[in-house]
Amino acid sequence: MSDNPTATASARPSRIMGFLRSIALLRESWFGMIGAAIVLFWVLMAILAPLLPLYDPLDASVRLVPPGGEAFDGGTHWLGTDNRGRDVLSRVIWGSQRVMVWAMLAILCAYAVGITMGVLAGYLGGLVDDVVSFFANILLSFPVLVLYVLIIAFLGASGVNIVIAVTFTTAPIVMRIVRGLIMDLRTRDYVAAAQTRGESSLYIMFVELLPNARGPLIVDVCLRFGYTVVAIATLSFLGLGLPPPEPDWGMMINEAVELGAHAGHVMLAPAAALSSLILGFNMMADGLREISLRD
Amino acid sequence: MAEPPVLEARNLSISYYTRAGEIPAVIDFSVEVHAGETIGIVGESGCGKSTVAMAIMQHMGTNGAIVGGQVLYKGRDMAEMSQEELRKTRGSEIAMIYQEPFASLNPSLKIRQQLMEIPLTHEGASESEARDRALQILRDVQLPDPERVMEAFPHQLSGGQQQRVVIAMGLLANASLLVLDEPTTALDVTVEAGIIKLIGDISRRFGTAQIYISHNLGLIRETCDRVFVMYSGEVVEEGSIDQLFRNPRHPYTHGLFGCIASPSMDKNATPLKPIRGQLPLPHERPPGCNFGPRCDFFKAGRCDQDTIPHRRVDEQRGHYARCVRIEEIKHDQAESKPEQKDPLTLGEVVLKIDRMQKYYPVYNNSIPAILRGERVRHVKANESLTFNARRAETVAIVGESGCGKSTFAKVLMGLETATGGSIKLEDTEIAYQPVRKRPPDRISALQMVFQNPFDTLNPSHRVGPQIGRVIQRFTNARSQDRIRDKVFELLDIVKLPRDFYYRRPRQLSGGQKQRVGIARAFAGNPAMVVADEPVSALDVSVAAAVTELLMDIQREHHTTLLFISHDLSTVRYLSDSVVVMYLGWIMERGTTDEVFSPPYNPYTEALLSAVPIADPNIQKREILLEGNLPSVMAPPKGCPFSTRCPHRIGEICDNEPPPEREVSPGHTITCHIPIEELKRAKPVFEYHEPASESVG
Numbered sequence: 001m002s003d004n005p006t007a008t009a010s011a012r013p014s015r016i017m018g019f020l021r022s023i024a025l026l027r028e029s030w031f032g033m034i035g036a037a038i039v040l041f042w043v044l045m046a047i048l049a050p051l052l053p054l055y056d057p058l059d060a061s062v063r064l065v066p067p068g069g070e071a072f073d074g075g076t077h078w079l080g081t082d083n084r085g086r087d088v089l090s091r092v093i094w095g096s097q098r099v100m101v102w103a104m105l106a107i108l109c110a111y112a113v114g115i116t117m118g119v120l121a122g123y124l125g126g127l128v129d130d131v132v133s134f135f136a137n138i139l140l141s142f143p144v145l146v147l148y149v150l151i152i153a154f155l156g157a158s159g160v161n162i163v164i165a166v167t168f169t170t171a172p173i174v175m176r177i178v179r180g181l182i183m184d185l186r187t188r189d190y191v192a193a194a195q196t197r198g199e200s201s202l203y204i205m206f207v208e209l210l211p212n213a214r215g216p217l218i219v220d221v222c223l224r225f226g227y228t229v230v231a232i233a234t235l236s237f238l239g240l241g242l243p244p245p246e247p248d249w250g251m252m253i254n255e256a257v258e259l260g261a262h263a264g265h266v267m268l269a270p271a272a273a274l275s276s277l278i279l280g281f282n283m284m285a286d287g288l289r290e291i292s293l294r295d
Numbered sequence: 296m297a298e299p300p301v302l303e304a305r306n307l308s309i310s311y312y313t314r315a316g317e318i319p320a321v322i323d324f325s326v327e328v329h330a331g332e333t334i335g336i337v338g339e340s341g342c343g344k345s346t347v348a349m350a351i352m353q354h355m356g357t358n359g360a361i362v363g364g365q366v367l368y369k370g371r372d373m374a375e376m377s378q379e380e381l382r383k384t385r386g387s388e389i390a391m392i393y394q395e396p397f398a399s400l401n402p403s404l405k406i407r408q409q410l411m412e413i414p415l416t417h418e419g420a421s422e423s424e425a426r427d428r429a430l431q432i433l434r435d436v437q438l439p440d441p442e443r444v445m446e447a448f449p450h451q452l453s454g455g456q457q458q459r460v461v462i463a464m465g466l467l468a469n470a471s472l473l474v475l476d477e478p479t480t481a482l483d484v485t486v487e488a489g490i491i492k493l494i495g496d497i498s499r500r501f502g503t504a505q506i507y508i509s510h511n512l513g514l515i516r517e518t519c520d521r522v523f524v525m526y527s528g529e530v531v532e533e534g535s536i537d538q539l540f541r542n543p544r545h546p547y548t549h550g551l552f553g554c555i556a557s558p559s560m561d562k563n564a565t566p567l568k569p570i571r572g573q574l575p576l577p578h579e580r581p582p583g584c585n586f587g588p589r590c591d592f593f594k595a596g597r598c599d600q601d602t603i604p605h606r607r608v609d610e611q612r613g614h615y616a617r618c619v620r621i622e623e624i625k626h627d628q629a630e631s632k633p634e635q636k637d638p639l640t641l642g643e644v645v646l647k648i649d650r651m652q653k654y655y656p657v658y659n660n661s662i663p664a665i666l667r668g669e670r671v672r673h674v675k676a677n678e679s680l681t682f683n684a685r686r687a688e689t690v691a692i693v694g695e696s697g698c699g700k701s702t703f704a705k706v707l708m709g710l711e712t713a714t715g716g717s718i719k720l721e722d723t724e725i726a727y728q729p730v731r732k733r734p735p736d737r738i739s740a741l742q743m744v745f746q747n748p749f750d751t752l753n754p755s756h757r758v759g760p761q762i763g764r765v766i767q768r769f770t771n772a773r774s775q776d777r778i779r780d781k782v783f784e785l786l787d788i789v790k791l792p793r794d795f796y797y798r799r800p801r802q803l804s805g806g807q808k809q810r811v812g813i814a815r816a817f818a819g820n821p822a823m824v825v826a827d828e829p830v831s832a833l834d835v836s837v838a839a840a841v842t843e844l845l846m847d848i849q850r851e852h853h854t855t856l857l858f859i860s861h862d863l864s865t866v867r868y869l870s871d872s873v874v875v876m877y878l879g880w881i882m883e884r885g886t887t888d889e890v891f892s893p894p895y896n897p898y899t900e901a902l903l904s905a906v907p908i909a910d911p912n913i914q915k916r917e918i919l920l921e922g923n924l925p926s927v928m929a930p931p932k933g934c935p936f937s938t939r940c941p942h943r944i945g946e947i948c949d950n951e952p953p954p955e956r957e958v959s960p961g962h963t964i965t966c967h968i969p970i971e972e973l974k975r976a977k978p979v980f981e982y983h984e985p986a987s988e989s990v991g
Contacts, residue, residue: 189745190753193815196708197768198730198738211755 032287038280042273046097055087057094057247067265082252082266083259091247092273098248099277102159103228106166107221110228114171115217118178119205123186129179136172144169148231152240159242162235166228177220181213219288226281233274249274299370300327301471301504302351302389308363309343309350318577320346320359322528323605326506328472331498333505335519335536337512339834341574342525344508348474351506352391353381369471387417390465394477396457400449406460407445413467428467435500436463436493439922453923455486462493466501473497473505479514483695484861485920485939487514488905492919494518510835512555513864513907516540521613524548527575527585530605534614540911544608545616546624547586554839556868557910558891558980562846563638567868569840573804584618592624636850641871642686645721645822645855646707652715653677653699653706657928674927676702678879679716682872684823687853691870691887693860693902697927699879700859704825707857708743709733721822739769739819744845746828748808752800759796762786762815769819785814789844806837810844817848823855831862842869863906867891872961875899878927878935881955885962891980894973896964897942903979914981934967944968 079088235241236250256267321343410429414420433441479487532545553568583599654673709730718726789810830838883896904918937948
């Protein structure tokens with residue numbers, strides 16, 4: 001870095017390289033690395049489910065085959081079959097796809113609403129802040145599960161309604177985080193600089209302020225993705241989730257519970273899958289936080 | 296000198312271990328501190344001066360280590376002390392005083408508890424004995440009303456008082472050595488002057504040895520006996536105050552003096568001579584002399600070989616410099632007289648401010664307040680400001696914290712609106728228009744350079760587009776290519792490489808960010824630029840370069856510059872006229888010469904006297920102010936300065952707002968004392984020609 005002018009301007013560094021480099025930072029935390037590996041594994045499973053040599057998750061064959069047992073066509077049920085004779089491994093993997101897709105949609109929706117509300121409340125303050133915070137506090141005063149059950153019971157069980165329910169419960173929390181971040185950031189000189197050149201509030205909120213709040217938000221997304229997966233599974237477990245017959249981890253656990261102890265494998269497989277995914281998200285979030293606190 | 300020095304460091308080398316490997320922070324540092332002596336360590340940020348302080352305390356953190364040499368406390372090697380001994384030494388023998396006094400005091404304990412604890416635990420004194428000692432020490436550090444201070448919590452004291460309490464804690468422990476790390480940087484100038492005086496008294500009265508760390512050469516000159524100048528981890532020059540300030544021999548030391556404005560300089564006759572380039576990063580130090588790449592006397596083959604020895608200068612006792620060419624370099628001859636610059640002719644009046652007023656309402660919604668009808672109170676941030684600024688003029692607004700200078704800038708920029716009076720920018724009234732209601736040409740006519748370089752640029756966006764946005768908004772350039780070319784031109788003007796366009800702000804140093812901030816302010820060709828302490832957060836050598844840059848751009852564009860500052864040396868150097876503010880009032884205004892010579896407003900006089908001066912040829916009249924700045928919530932009823940004024944004439948000062956009296960056209964003083972009497976004051980600064988160039 002010298003102070004002397006050089007006449008040439010180098011080419012614009014590529015955006016993709018910059019992104020890859022920031023991902024590469026994660027390797028400094030082995031904890032985060034393991035988390036990311038677990039998450040990546042399930043993402044790959046979800047994407048590759050149609051390509052894998054799996055039994056159809058809905059096809060019934062011999063009931064309650066133990067893990068490793070032989071299938072009627074000579075293949076192997078690596079994780080056995082459930083009480084309707086459906087292949088457990090196949091259902092777990094196809095279930096990951098369903099969980100991922102709906103969790104992702106729900107999180108996207110909750111963050112879109114939460115961020116918008118939070119930025120508005122944090123930057124504009126005053127009456128806007130009072131109103132938004134008031135409604136957020138009302139929503140936050142409900143026990144989460146009660147709110148889920150209320151919303152689903154009212155709207156009916158479907159994927160879209162799960163997205164709505166998650167948005168109602170998660171957006172107020174996100175709004176609080178964003179509001180706090182923005183209230184801190186809005187006192188910075190670059191915001192004053194934007195104001196003194198007459199920028200609109202929208203420009204300041206979403207171009208000047210929001211990008212600087214992304215650090216803590218990325219960590220939070222990871223954590224909350226895990227929570228959402230749990231929420232979706234819980235709803236399914238309660239019979240309020242995604243409608244059958246497509247496989248879904250919460251529903252699988254629910255069905256297995258009725259079978260009791262003699263078919264432990266049917267319950268263990270989806271439960272392990274659920275735990276590992278949540279653990280993965282939590283570890284990744286911890287890793288990201290650890291890295292962001294350095295330097 | 297039979298007694299061993301209180302502290303001795305021998306060839307001390309300190310490294311930090313980071314991701315990038317071992318980074319030597321301090322190399323070969325040797326010092327002796329005797330009882331009653333004050334040693335100054337001066338240098339720019341990152342030169343290793345605070346690391347030295349931490350090494351003296353044997354507290355290197357998790358990733359630092361002393362890799363060579365030793366520290367001896369009263370003849371004993373501190374590295375051989377047990378943890379228990381070290382703890383005792385730190386607590387009662389060596390006391391450290393940091394920049395931020397509030398961080399050194401426990402916010403949930405009363406001062407009484409924090410002070411009495413020291414004699415109680417260290418000496419097993421009785422309760423009443425400890426109390427007496429604590430009261431006495433508070434009197435010794437000249438705190439008014441020690442009884443009240445004893446019962447106060449830290450947050451109930453002002454910054455200056457807090458710092459005095461921290462110093463008192465060090466003295467109470469009978470410390471033999473005080474390490475002061477920038478103890479006044481967070482304080483106002485007039486408060487700072489009092490602390491400096493106190494630090495000087497301490498070594499005389501208590502025989503305490505002191506190590507004073509600062510970036511400010513003026514402060515070092517006023518407090519210390521010997522000085523160590525550090526650059527990039529090494530001591531480059533050491534000597535007594537007299538040797539070093541009258542006859543600096545290392546090119547870096549000499550360069551530093553060229554970077555500081557002294558009250559005898561002005562921007563046209565003697566421009567500052569910034570040191571080019573910037574401090575090398577610790578892992579990018581050049582071979583040989585660390586200062587080589589920035590040195591005007593660099594000789595390839597000699598200055599870039601091996602390590603440079605620390606040698607005695609001209610057979611003088613105690614004067615050393617780390618330079619191979621000291622004998623050859625003749626600073627007074629080699630000095631290329633900087634080109635004189637023609638003063639700008641001032642144009643028509645651009646900004647006309649007439650009795651501008653800004654009150655902030657403060658609501659108290661408690662029931663007693665509502666019953667008493669005192670629900671709304673007003674903080675009078677600006678009280679009747681009146682002054683003009685002309686084209687190409689530099690108007691400085693000086694004052695300490697809480698004087699209302701930043702509020703004024705906000706009103707001017709349209710971030711707040713005035714409560715009364717008028718502000719006319721090129722004949723348009725803008726006092727009541729928030730920035731969003733102003734027409735675009737009014738907005739582009741008035742731009743701002745901000746104080747904090749780490750805040751002024753948006754860390755999420757690249758440098759180029761941030762400047763480009765201003766061009767896009769304020770000029771008729773529309774195409775992306777056209778805007779980028781214009782940004783390139785601006786980068787050339789602020790002397791930054793063009794590929795900075797693609798840099799992120801975090802890849803820039805403080806000085807470079809400030810240059811980008813200047814480029815951004817000037818991108819829309821403004822008629823007037825408000826600069827709010829633009830260089831106060833920068834290192835001396837970088838600040839000089841940025842100041843000169845600002846002056847050069849102004850010269851070219853005939854921009855009116857409103858320079859907000861608390862640093863009177865810089866103000867004296869670069870401004871054409873000065874407005875002195877105190878608690879929302881203008882105390883004095885006029886051309887720079889008028890304000891800096893008698894008659895003075897008593898506040899101006901005290902403010903001038905508080906400025907630390909690094910120039911040994913200037914003699915300063917000492918005026919110390921008592922007390923603290925009153926709170927803006929409860930200002931004095933009459934003259935705002937009446938509570939601290941050394942020239943107070945009586946009841947009238949407390950009860951009646953002072954009149955604004957005109958000394959000569961354009962020069963006014965707000966004071967009850969008649970002008971004739973004020974005229975009898977002697978100048979604060981007296982310049983003595985150096986008797987003879989005593990070189991050698």
